[in-house]
Amino acid sequence: xxxxxxxxxxxxxxxxxxxxxxxxxxxxxxxxxxxxxxxxxxxxxxxxxxxxxxxxxxxxxxxxxxxxxxxxxxxxxxxxxxxxxxxxxxxxxxxxxxxxxxxxxxxxxxxxxxxxxxxxxxxxxxxxxxxxxxxxxxxxxxxxxxxxxxxxxxxxxxxxxxxxxxxxxxxxxxxxxxxxxxxxxxxxxxxxxxxxxxxxxxxxxxxxxxxxxxxxxxxxxxxxxxxxxxxxxxxxxxxxxxxxxxxxxxxxxxxxxxxxxxxxxxxxxxxxxxxxxxxxxxxxxxxxxxxxxxxxxxxxxxxxxxxxxxxxxxxxxxxxxxxxx
Amino acid sequence: xxxxxxxxxxxxxxxxxxxxxxxxxxxxxxxxxxxxxxxxxxxxxxxxxxxxxxxxxxxxxxxxxxxxxxxxxxxxxxxxxxxxxxxxxxxxxxxxxxxxxxxxxxxxxxxxxxxxxxxxxxxxxxxxxxxxxxxxxxxxxxxxxxxxxxxxxxxxxxxxxxxxxxxxxxxxxxxxxxxxxxxxxxxxxxxxxxxxxxxxxxxxxxxxxxxxxxxxxxxxxxxxxxxxxxxxxxxxxxxxxxxxxxxxxxxxxxxxxxxxxxxxxxxxxxxxxxxxxxxxxxxxxxxxxxxxxxxxxxxxxxxxxxxxxxxxxxxxxxxxxxxxxxxxxxxxxxxxxxxxxxxxxxxxxxxxxxxxxxxxxxxxxxxxxxxxxxxxxxxxxxxxxxxxxxxxxxxxxxxxxxxxxxxxxxxxxxxxxxxxxxxxxxxxxxxxxxxxxxxxxxxxxxxxxxxxxxxxxxxxxxxxxxxxxxxxxxxxxxxxxxxxxxxxxxxxxxxxxxxxx
Numbered sequence: 001x002x003x004x005x006x007x008x009x010x011x012x013x014x015x016x017x018x019x020x021x022x023x024x025x026x027x028x029x030x031x032x033x034x035x036x037x038x039x040x041x042x043x044x045x046x047x048x049x050x051x052x053x054x055x056x057x058x059x060x061x062x063x064x065x066x067x068x069x070x071x072x073x074x075x076x077x078x079x080x081x082x083x084x085x086x087x088x089x090x091x092x093x094x095x096x097x098x099x100x101x102x103x104x105x106x107x108x109x110x111x112x113x114x115x116x117x118x119x120x121x122x123x124x125x126x127x128x129x130x131x132x133x134x135x136x137x138x139x140x141x142x143x144x145x146x147x148x149x150x151x152x153x154x155x156x157x158x159x160x161x162x163x164x165x166x167x168x169x170x171x172x173x174x175x176x177x178x179x180x181x182x183x184x185x186x187x188x189x190x191x192x193x194x195x196x197x198x199x200x201x202x203x204x205x206x207x208x209x210x211x212x213x214x215x216x217x218x219x220x221x222x223x224x225x226x227x228x229x230x231x232x233x234x235x236x237x238x239x240x241x242x243x244x245x246x247x248x249x250x251x252x253x254x255x256x257x258x259x260x261x262x263x264x265x266x267x268x269x270x271x272x273x274x275x276x277x278x279x280x281x282x283x284x285x286x287x288x289x290x291x292x293x294x295x296x297x298x299x300x301x302x303x304x305x306x307x308x309x310x311x312x313x314x315x316x317x318x319x320x321x322x323x324x325x
Numbered sequence: 326x327x328x329x330x331x332x333x334x335x336x337x338x339x340x341x342x343x344x345x346x347x348x349x350x351x352x353x354x355x356x357x358x359x360x361x362x363x364x365x366x367x368x369x370x371x372x373x374x375x376x377x378x379x380x381x382x383x384x385x386x387x388x389x390x391x392x393x394x395x396x397x398x399x400x401x402x403x404x405x406x407x408x409x410x411x412x413x414x415x416x417x418x419x420x421x422x423x424x425x426x427x428x429x430x431x432x433x434x435x436x437x438x439x440x441x442x443x444x445x446x447x448x449x450x451x452x453x454x455x456x457x458x459x460x461x462x463x464x465x466x467x468x469x470x471x472x473x474x475x476x477x478x479x480x481x482x483x484x485x486x487x488x489x490x491x492x493x494x495x496x497x498x499x500x501x502x503x504x505x506x507x508x509x510x511x512x513x514x515x516x517x518x519x520x521x522x523x524x525x526x527x528x529x530x531x532x533x534x535x536x537x538x539x540x541x542x543x544x545x546x547x548x549x550x551x552x553x554x555x556x557x558x559x560x561x562x563x564x565x566x567x568x569x570x571x572x573x574x575x576x577x578x579x580x581x582x583x584x585x586x587x588x589x590x591x592x593x594x595x596x597x598x599x600x601x602x603x604x605x606x607x608x609x610x611x612x613x614x615x616x617x618x619x620x621x622x623x624x625x626x627x628x629x630x631x632x633x634x635x636x637x638x639x640x641x642x643x644x645x646x647x648x649x650x651x652x653x654x655x656x657x658x659x660x661x662x663x664x665x666x667x668x669x670x671x672x673x674x675x676x677x678x679x680x681x682x683x684x685x686x687x688x689x690x691x692x693x694x695x696x697x698x699x700x701x702x703x704x705x706x707x708x709x710x711x712x713x714x715x716x717x718x719x720x721x722x723x724x725x726x727x728x729x730x731x732x733x734x735x736x737x738x739x740x741x742x743x744x745x746x747x748x749x750x751x752x753x754x755x756x757x758x759x760x761x762x763x764x765x766x767x768x769x770x771x772x773x774x775x776x777x778x779x780x781x782x783x784x785x786x787x788x789x790x791x792x793x794x795x796x797x798x799x800x801x802x803x804x805x806x807x808x809x810x811x812x813x814x815x816x817x818x819x820x821x822x823x824x825x826x
Contacts, residue, residue, distance in 0.1 A: 183440040192431050195420040202418075203432035204403035262422030 011256035012268040014307055018254075018300075019275045026282040033285045040164060046277035047166035048073070048229050052244065053251040053269035054170070054177050055221035058187075058214040060252050063194040063261025064119035066215065067245045068108060069222040071130035072101050074241025076226025078134065080152070081143030081236050090149050094227060101223015102216050104130055109215030113208040119215075127245065135238050143236040156231035166228055170270060173221070177266045190214055194261025250297055251276055254304045276300070330357040333521045334379075334397075334410075334490050339388035341374055341545075348374040349385065350545040356490060356521040361512055363532040363553070364525045366542035367565055367727075367757045372525055375542070376492050380412040381405030392490070411483030412492040415499065417475040421468035426450040428467050429482050453481045456518075457511045473504035480511060491515055492523040497531060498752060501616045509535050527754070529558050541565055566757045576767055579791045582606025583641075585775040586658070586744045588627060591636035596622045597799035600636070604744065604775045609766065611790025612779045614819050619799035620779045621663055624746045627777075628660040629653040640743060654683070657743030661733050661750060663779075669733040672722040676714055677703030679721050680735045706735030710765060727758030734765065745769065748779040763789060783812050795819050 027033040052069050059066045076097035083093040104126055111122045145153070155165040181187045189210050193200045201207050230236055249259075255272025257264025276297055283293050334356040341349040349371045356362055366372050377383045378390070381402040390397035398404050405412075419428050426447045427434070434441045435449065450463040459477050467478065476496055483491050493512070497505045512535060515522050524536055532539060533553060540550040541564040549564045584603045591600040597619035604610045612620045625631040627638050629650040638645045640656040662668035670679055681688060681702040688698040703717045710731040714724065721732055730750065737745060747766070751759040766789065770776050780786045786793055793810050795803045795818040803818040 185434045185436065185441060188427070188434055188441055189432070191423060192420050195422040196418055199418040199420065200432075202402045204401075204406075205432045258422075262420065 015255050015271045030285045042277050043167035044164040046273050050170045050270045050273040051225040052248040053273045054266045055218040056248050057266045057269045058218050060257050061194045062190050066218050067123040068126040070241045070244035071127050072222045073225045075134040076223045077229040077236040078138050081147045084149045085147035097223045097226045098220050102220035105216040105219015109212035113211035138238045145234045152231040174270050254300050333358050335391045337389045339385045341385045353547040359519045360537045361516050361522040363536040363539035370542040371545040406486050409489040411488035413479040415495045417479045419467040424464050426463040453484050472499050490521045494525050580607045587639045589637050593633040606773050608791050609770050609776045611786040611793040613786045614796030618796040659737035659742035659745050661747045663748040665733050670721050673720050675718045677717045680706050683740045727754040744775045746777045
């Protein structure tokens with residue numbers, strides 16, 4: 001009973017409820033929506049945003065943000081195809097993607113932690129810088145299916161127990177990152193930093209180092225997500241990943257990862273991504289013009305923040321009542 | 326505490342200067358195991374600097390600090406805690422999104438096999454809360470906790486690091502009387518567990534109720550230290566101010582004029598109802614009552630920062646529109662709010678800017694505000710209020726609490742108000758400045774200002790007010806003239822104890 005009571009207060013509950021409502025509601029209006037293939041389309045389609053949302057959670061819980069991930073993931077998806085077509089092994093190209101992502105993350109983290117620059121501005125700058133480098137390196141080239149490593153191609157086409165391998169990757173990453181976020185000191189420190197930045201230093205948390213490491217991890221995972229992107233689309237060009245960062249942040253916020261820091265989970269972030277993807281599919285299934293999707297996403301973000309504010313003020317007032325009685 | 330008690334901490338001849346300002350010039354402090362020790366002194370006497378040296382925020386220039394016979398390592402809050410010294414500030418800064426259990430162990434989470442062990446942290450936190458006799462859910466988040474509960478969490482944190490010296494810096498300033506009682510019982514528990522507790526407060530009655538020994542500081546140096554039973558209140562005050570304070574509240578008989586402010590049947594649902602009173606020119610009108618009885622809400626409604634449902638407020642017979650602070654200001658009302666840090670001052674701005682902000686419109690020449698005229702306004706009031714400062718361009722955050730309060734007063738007096746509302750005008754202010762603030766208020770009333778004073782301190786209300794309205798649970802439960810008002814009457818009205826008669 002106590003566990004149930006606690007579950008209701010959990011931040012991920014609203015997004016899961018939203019997911020059920022959208023899914024069942026759409027299915028009732030158009031029964032085709034209840035098919036396995038639709039479910040698979042959702043999970044297959046969401047893999048990139050979900051992976052990036054997991055990575056983004058590390059920085060958002062610290063009350064920071066990383067806008068550079070869209071450029072990073074696009075660039076590494078290109079690099080993976082380009083390098084492997086030049087004969088490098090899969091391991092080598094994945095390592096290259098990881099290092100590129102981690103380097104961008106480390107630059108972000110250094111500027112934010114050690115120079116005290118605001119993450120919004122720093123990562124906006126690196127968003128443009130990485131995209132600029134990408135344009136120069138990729139000058140007019142396109143990665144086509146023949147250049148995609150065979151293993152990635154296979155991952156994009158096959159399923160395990162009926163679930164796309166791309167989403168299996170998301171699940172494994174989510175469980176692993178979720179465990180670390182809950183059970184390691186370093187990750188708990190990120191929540192403390194986001195919850196009360198000035199107090200975090202006073203309790204002995206190495207704030208600068210943590211910020212640097214978190215941005216580096218976000219960058220590294222976003223770099224690896226290039227592989228997921230390439231497996232999903234089987235192609236890449238200098239347009240890849242354009243604007244994706246905003247969708248990723250939307251997924252986190254909708255999933256209860258508070259933009260004000262201190263709270264939220266990778267499970268919530270993935271759920272948020274799945275909800276946004278489900279709505280995209282539902283809009284298709286219901287024959288609603290596609291442009292409504294963006295408006296719905298926007299509405300959801302406001303709803304998520306509104307709910308967040310409502311819940312936190314409710315906590316506050318219930319305590320005041322408790323104290324006076 | 327007995328003569329055989331062991332010395333835990335000893336500070337000898339501590340000296341500390343900030344730039345040209347000598348904050349400590351020979352401070353001594355000896356703490357014994359199992360005692361509650363009052364650290365007293367006016368604001369600016371060096372208490373904060375001394376405490377911050379113990380907390381690891383400052384490092385003393387010369388002198389010595391020994392802890393258990395060893396030299397105390399100064400430098401960071403972390404090392405201070407590791408050596409067993411914990412400081413609980415008046416307003417603790419917890420992590421609002423983390424659970425109480427995690428707040429207790431944050432930065433040093435308990436681990437099993439290198440992994441954070443949640444159940445162990447919950448269990449240990451629970452045990453510590455139980456030890457103090459405080460019932461709080463360790464799994465709830467800290468957001469929304471009262472200041473009193475936040476302090477308890479900090480104390481539990483101190484216990485969890487096995488602190489031997491626990492410093493409480495003005496913990497009772499923002500607490501209700503019930504919460505103060507609980508804090509006292511917690512402090513006694515700590516004492517019985519052989520901690521040395523340092524208690525800083527400006528309320529001498531609390532010091533006598535709680536402490537075994539006391540140390541008084543003045544101008545950065547220790548001027549006396551003794552068992553509490555050996556000293557009287559008057560002696561302590563004399564040590565603190567270095568002179569006899571003949572009359573704490575220099576009150577002259579009022580010269581009453583016409584009615585300035587009239588409040589008729591003011592109601593605000595859930596806050597207060599049926600409020601009626603008049604305030605005359607030259608009168609000091611006291612609003613007494615317990616914390617939460619609706620006093621601050623009423624003055625906020627009068628000043629127009631809060632809405633009210635029915636009733637009216639008029640100044641010189643002209644009724645004010647509700648919910649408009651700018652109209653209230655134009656009609657000559659000024660409000661010195663309760664919380665000067667949050668509501669009264671722009672902390673990083675200069676004394677001049679803070680004082681002149683209420684009259685900026687008048688200082689505009691050719692579309693811009695001239696710094697010169699800001700400074701003139703600032704200087705004028707600094708002089709009138711006898712503000713202690715180095716330069717009029719100094720940020721107000723660098724002033725002591727008492728001097729900050731003077732700046733807030735000056736800022737509102739600059740508007741040349743007809744009615745001045747002061748909410749807890751001397752909260753957290755030392756005895757010397759307090760008496761000065763009282764003198765100023767009294768003088769201004771003599772000059773024809775109508776003053777409404779909200780105060781939780783009984784001696785202050787009784788000493789200053791010409792007439793007192795007592796509030797209980799949002800209702801006006803009694804009006805007393807200066808001659809009728811006794812502490813017993815006010816308390817029985819405020820608590821409802823008299824209602825049974």
